[in-house]
Amino acid sequence: MAVRRATEGVGRVLLEEVQRWGGMKQTGVGLRHMMEFGSHPTERKLMQSAQFLHKELPIRIARRVVELDDLPFGLSDKHAVLKVRDWYLDSFRDLRSFPDIRDASDELAFTDMIGMIMVRHKDVVPTMALGVQQLKKDLRPKAASSDLEEIQNFLDRFYLSRIGIRMLIGQHVALHDSDAEPGCVGQINSKMSPIHVAQIASEDARAVCMRAYGDAPDVNIYGDPNFTFPYVASHLHLMMFELVKNSLRAVQERYVNSDRDAPPVRIIVADGEEDVTIKISDEGGGIPRSGLSKLFTYLYSTAEAPQYEYHNKVNNGVTMAGYGYGLPISRLYARYFGGDLQIISMEGYGTDAYLHLSRPGDSQEPLP
Structure with a gap:
């Protein structure tokens, strides 16, 4: 595990602490709880939130370090x-070295620190994608799908955990925003218009x-423009952008010489x-039909050249073409709050993507 591959400059004590924290139980949080807790962010509630994150974030991050150190195929x-x-x-070390949060001053300092963690981790998705792309080059051309299943499952856990970590940090940091809409x-x-986000x-x-x-x-967009429901607009934007981008690319390439x-995309x-x-x-x-099973794997893409785009509208994600990450990560975002993403295709005609978003908001985070 982590001790097995200690890189130069990383102390054994730190790695043993990572192992210990990685074995602790995670605590899931639901959308409804986040809304109710944050509806009136008093100083006391902000302290409670910071104290929870001070304990929870090292557990989640340590679990990822342990897994990152024990992946197959090198x-x-x-x-x-x-x-x-x-x-x-680095983030685990920062969190564990931060003292107990006892007053508002500690809470503000902690908030600044976890905000820096978000910045540090902003390029995790494309950087991991580069590592997987390199692995694809090294693997034998026809590696058995069962051989790759372990990597697929790891990446699902890893990215789902990343969504949760960034949601918890982003939610706490955003509660300090006095200029919130x-x-x-x-x-x-609490009153997000899916039509507006789709536009x-x-x-x-x-x-x-x-x-x-x-x-x-x-x-062309159809639906009630006055309909709203509670959701994270940045998450929906990321998913919608990816799905619409895929559809636009497919239509444009099909009709470019027609x-x-x-x-239109509908x-x-x-x-x-x-x-x-x-x-x-x-x-x-x-x-x-033979390609449908590959759509949600991280080792497949219909785009020719790897590239990725940072979107200022999406504050916690990267939407990419060419690495094959857009659809599987979009599905993880949907599942994070109890929804799902399904793709149904008619070869020779077109594709329908169904994005299901859970209405009640009572589901707990799916903790990998």
Whole structure:
């Protein structure tokens, strides 16, 4: 485990502490609890939140360090993965060296420190992607899917944990924001309009498509513009941007040399009792049935060249093309609050993506 691969300059005492904390039990938090707790962020509540994070964050981070040190196929030894491991070790060290939080001054200092942790970890997704890309080059051409399942499961756990860590830190930091929009409780918009988020995400995705191809299909959005529900707008934007971007790319590439006008991408928002469901439909030619099982793996992409885009609208994520991470990470964001993402395709015609967002908000974090 972690002690096995101690890199130069990392003390045995620190690694043993990582092992100890990595074996502790995590505590999940639900969307509804975050809203109720943060609705009136008094000094006492901010102290309680900081004290919880002071204990919880080292556990979650330590678990990731332990896993990063024991990956198959030599993935742990890739330079990019070692860099990510060092970021997590640095953050664990910072959290464990921070003294107990006893007053408002301690709480503010702690808030500044965890804000710096978010900055330190902002490039984790593309950096891990580079490590996995390097591994793909080293693996034999037809590595058995069962051989890669362990890496797939690790990456699901790793990125789901990252979503949770950034949600907890971002929520605490945002509770200090005196300029928050009306109806926002930290990062959670209690009256989020999915139509509005879909419009912004579509505009951003069309801008990317315009830059890449010089043109972009239209996006038509259907649903009640007055409908709102509690959700994290940045999470929905990330998922919508990725799905619409994929659809735009498929349609644009299919019709680039056609005499026909490219058909629009259609977004439908449905308000159900259990879920809010958003369907993104395109006529981009669809995906062969043999390819559907690969869509949510991290070792597959339909894009030719690896590239990634940072989006200022998405405050805690990277949306990428070429690494094959957009869809699996979008599904993790959906599942984080009890939803899901499904892809149904008709080869020769187009693809429908169904994004299910859990309505009640009572689900606890799925803790990897």
